[in-house]
Amino acid sequence: MRIDLVLQGIFSALFIASVLRISTALILPALGGLITDLSGSINIALEGTMLVSAFTGVIVSGFSHNIWLGVLAGIVSGILFSGLLAYFHLYLGTNIILAGTAFNILASGGTIFLLYMLTGDKGSTSTLASGMVPSINIPFIEDIPFLGTVLSGHNIFVYLAFILAFLVERLLYHTRFGAHLRAVGEEPVAATSVGINVRRVKFTSLLISGFLASLGGLNLSMAYLSSFQRDMTAGRGFIALAAVYLGGRKPWGTVVAAIIFGVADALSNQLGTLNIPSQLVQMIPYAITILALVLNGVSNRAKIVEQTKRFQEREMTRITNGQK
Amino acid sequence: MKKLLSNSAVREALRIVLAVGSALLLGFIITMFVSEDPVVAYKAFLGGPLSKFNRFGDWIEESITLTLVGLSVAIAFKANQFSMGTQGQLVLGALVSGVIALYAPLPTILRIPLALICAMVVGFLWGWIPGYLKAYLNANEIVSTLMLNTIAIKIYDYFLVNYIKPADAGYNISALFPEEGTLPSFIPNIPFLSKIHDMFASQTNISIMLYITIIGVVIAYYLIFRTPFGYQVRMIGSNAKFARYGGINTNQTIILVFAISGIYGALAGAHLTMGINYHIITNISISMAFEGIIVAILARNNPIAVPFTALAYGYLRAGANIMERSTDISREMIYIIQALIILFVTAESILPMVQKRMEDQKEKKTTKKGLSLSKGGSHED
Numbered sequence: 001m002r003i004d005l006v007l008q009g010i011f012s013a014l015f016i017a018s019v020l021r022i023s024t025a026l027i028l029p030a031l032g033g034l035i036t037d038l039s040g041s042i043n044i045a046l047e048g049t050m051l052v053s054a055f056t057g058v059i060v061s062g063f064s065h066n067i068w069l070g071v072l073a074g075i076v077s078g079i080l081f082s083g084l085l086a087y088f089h090l091y092l093g094t095n096i097i098l099a100g101t102a103f104n105i106l107a108s109g110g111t112i113f114l115l116y117m118l119t120g121d122k123g124s125t126s127t128l129a130s131g132m133v134p135s136i137n138i139p140f141i142e143d144i145p146f147l148g149t150v151l152s153g154h155n156i157f158v159y160l161a162f163i164l165a166f167l168v169e170r171l172l173y174h175t176r177f178g179a180h181l182r183a184v185g186e187e188p189v190a191a192t193s194v195g196i197n198v199r200r201v202k203f204t205s206l207l208i209s210g211f212l213a214s215l216g217g218l219n220l221s222m223a224y225l226s227s228f229q230r231d232m233t234a235g236r237g238f239i240a241l242a243a244v245y246l247g248g249r250k251p252w253g254t255v256v257a258a259i260i261f262g263v264a265d266a267l268s269n270q271l272g273t274l275n276i277p278s279q280l281v282q283m284i285p286y287a288i289t290i291l292a293l294v295l296n297g298v299s300n301r302a303k304i305v306e307q308t309k310r311f312q313e314r315e316m317t318r319i320t321n322g323q324k
Numbered sequence: 325m326k327k328l329l330s331n332s333a334v335r336e337a338l339r340i341v342l343a344v345g346s347a348l349l350l351g352f353i354i355t356m357f358v359s360e361d362p363v364v365a366y367k368a369f370l371g372g373p374l375s376k377f378n379r380f381g382d383w384i385e386e387s388i389t390l391t392l393v394g395l396s397v398a399i400a401f402k403a404n405q406f407s408m409g410t411q412g413q414l415v416l417g418a419l420v421s422g423v424i425a426l427y428a429p430l431p432t433i434l435r436i437p438l439a440l441i442c443a444m445v446v447g448f449l450w451g452w453i454p455g456y457l458k459a460y461l462n463a464n465e466i467v468s469t470l471m472l473n474t475i476a477i478k479i480y481d482y483f484l485v486n487y488i489k490p491a492d493a494g495y496n497i498s499a500l501f502p503e504e505g506t507l508p509s510f511i512p513n514i515p516f517l518s519k520i521h522d523m524f525a526s527q528t529n530i531s532i533m534l535y536i537t538i539i540g541v542v543i544a545y546y547l548i549f550r551t552p553f554g555y556q557v558r559m560i561g562s563n564a565k566f567a568r569y570g571g572i573n574t575n576q577t578i579i580l581v582f583a584i585s586g587i588y589g590a591l592a593g594a595h596l597t598m599g600i601n602y603h604i605i606t607n608i609s610i611s612m613a614f615e616g617i618i619v620a621i622l623a624r625n626n627p628i629a630v631p632f633t634a635l636a637y638g639y640l641r642a643g644a645n646i647m648e649r650s651t652d653i654s655r656e657m658i659y660i661i662q663a664l665i666i667l668f669v670t671a672e673s674i675l676p677m678v679q680k681r682m683e684d685q686k687e688k689k690t691t692k693k694g695l696s697l698s699k700g701g702s703h704e705d
Contacts, residue, residue: 042464042466044466088667088671092671093671094667094670094671095670097406097466098617098621098666098670099666099667099670101614101617101666102662102663102664102666102667102670103663104614105611105614105659105662105663105666106659106660106663106664108611108659109656109657109658109659109660109662109663110656110659110660110663112654112656112659113654113656113657113659113660116654116656117358117654122654235474238470238474241467241470242467242470242471245464245467277482277485277486279478279479279481279482279485280478280482282478283474283475283478283479286471286472286474286475286478287471287475289467289471290457290463290468290471290472293457293463293464293467293468293471294457294461294463296463297457297461297462297463297464298461298462300462301462
């Protein structure tokens with residue numbers, strides 16, 4: 001295939017629309033990852049939470065023949081799953097990384113185990129008619145040539161992802177709870193000393209991240225595809241975590257980073273036709289994340305050095321003034 | 325009883341026995357719900373690995389890999405570095421050793437050591453990266469190692485699909501390794517041992533990696549508990565700030581910890597390709613690196629305990645496979661049990677909580693005053 005055809009493909013409205021769809025399963029858990037990260041606990045169980053919700057949603061809607069019941073069950077299961085993780089971490093003293101690892105294993109093994117028990121199939125729920133959530137056509141916009149294809153006709157999770165990104169930004173930077181949450185993440189001891197219940201804030205943040213991750217999982221099994229497949233999250237929970245760092249731990253930065261991962265994913269499909277090895281293209285976002293991580297770490301350290309220096313200077317002038 | 329409980333080693337052992345016991349019990353309860361014949365299923369699960377000779381072999385082979393990944397994780401965790409990088413090191417170790425096993429025109433006696441050494445070097449270098457990023461550039465090691473894992477897997481797939489796979493192969497799999505490129509059986513093929521050699525070689529893949537692993541365990545133990553380097557590692561593990569004030573070059577030590585951890589991860593990869601698969605295959609290890617975490621945790625990151633927890637855990641895994649083959653329970657059951665074990669072992673507060681309750685009750689009975697109860701105490705991190 002010629003390069004101009006590929007370029008044409010990339011800049012087409014359909015490609016952008018597909019990027020939005022692919023990115024949704026990253027944006028939602030990434031927002032969850034952002035909230036827990038800012039509250040000072042890395043939730044590496046995003047992956048498992050997505051998987052559990054994706055599974056529960058499909059199973060419930062498949063057996064009850066009610067899509068919305070499935071969605072509801074998926075959300076509840078995701079929140080419960082994170083709640084249990086939070087309980088182990090905050091009340092039973094399990095390290096969050098180890099607990100998260102255990103919960104990921106539990107989710108992967110547990111869903112396959114139950115899948116086999118319920119459907120007799122270990123691969124997917126393809127025998128189960130579980131349905132998909134409806135797509136939304138936005139009136140007027142859908143008739144605009146380019147914009148209509150890009151913006152209209154997506155499933156509800158795509159729109160929800162952007163609405164929730166806005167809400168998460170409001171929550172983190174314009175509410176009392178958000179201020180508490182960031183304080184807890186920054187310096188839990190100081191937060192405690194001004195009367196913030198650190199444990200409760202962390203618990204809540206893990207529950208919210210469970211909610212967001214559950215939507216990401218449901219998006220995979222009830223919108224992007226119409227069935228559950230074993231380990232269908234395929235590392236998206238970890239990529240979401242990376243997006244948080246690539247996005248500089250800011251809500252919209254995280255969304256943009258998630259979309260970058262989505263683009264790389266969509267692009268590697270396109271470039272496959274160009275004899276550029278897809279593995280190398282897929283590698284790029286991960287390499288960029290490491291770079292972002294380094295920049296973030298270096299600037300944090302510089303900030304601390306700067307603050308210490310300022311403090312020392314202030315103290316010095318205070319002391320010399322006092323001596324006068 | 326109380327005196328016994330205050331002995332840390334006893335508490336430790338008790339905790340692990342309790343954790344594994346309750347995880348197995350919960351597993352059995354789940355089995356009761358879903359199986360036609362739960363007792364048979366559980367019997368296959370718990371007794372299976374010893375029921376046949378080749379199954380015994382599977383168990384030992386698995387335990388060798390588990391020991392190596394367990395050591396890789398334990399060394400990093402000992403310094404309180406949450407490296408998730410074993411996966412990437414394993415994959416690259418498998419790639420490099422596999423390529424040499426496949427192509428290097430050397431006799432066995434040179435090809436095997438060369439393959440292993442190159443794998444170790446690559447593991448060292450790949451482990452060095454997140455260590456450097458953490459030590460000098462302050463990059464979170466959890467995220468960086470997860471990213472490096474994916475990059476390593478992509479590199480592996482890239483070379484496998486584009487260069488190593490024979491043109492006419494339908495699957496992404498290399499040609500079969502030649503005899504010179506596979507790890508020889510752990511029993512040498514010499515006249516008076518030839519019968520035993522044949523027995524093991526025909527039914528199992530237990531290779532000389534057994535000895536290398538044992539040496540690896542001893543070296544890791546010696547390194548951590550008998551050298552200045554190990555002292556620094558343990559000091560950083562218990563309090564990094566204090567270690568720095570105490571004059572330890574923490575950056576250097578942290579980098580070395582990551583790199584040494586990489587050596588063991590890469591050896592596990594070499595074992596998988598040259599000792600078990602005899603091909604370079606895709607998805608060489610989906611979860612092995614995470615299995616390393618559980619082995620390390622059960623061993624409390626003590627290298628000398630790692631092979632024992634690996635054997636115990638490898639036994640459960642092998643049993644789960646047999647259970648799946650011979651009963652109606654799927655082997656994913658083991659993942660549920662595995663997760664429960666991790667949670668029960670790492671929940672710092674369960675035992676102190678139980679202990680406190682016991683003491684509370686005792687106190688109620690005797691109404692003694694002034695007994696300090698907060699032994700062990702819960703702590704958050």
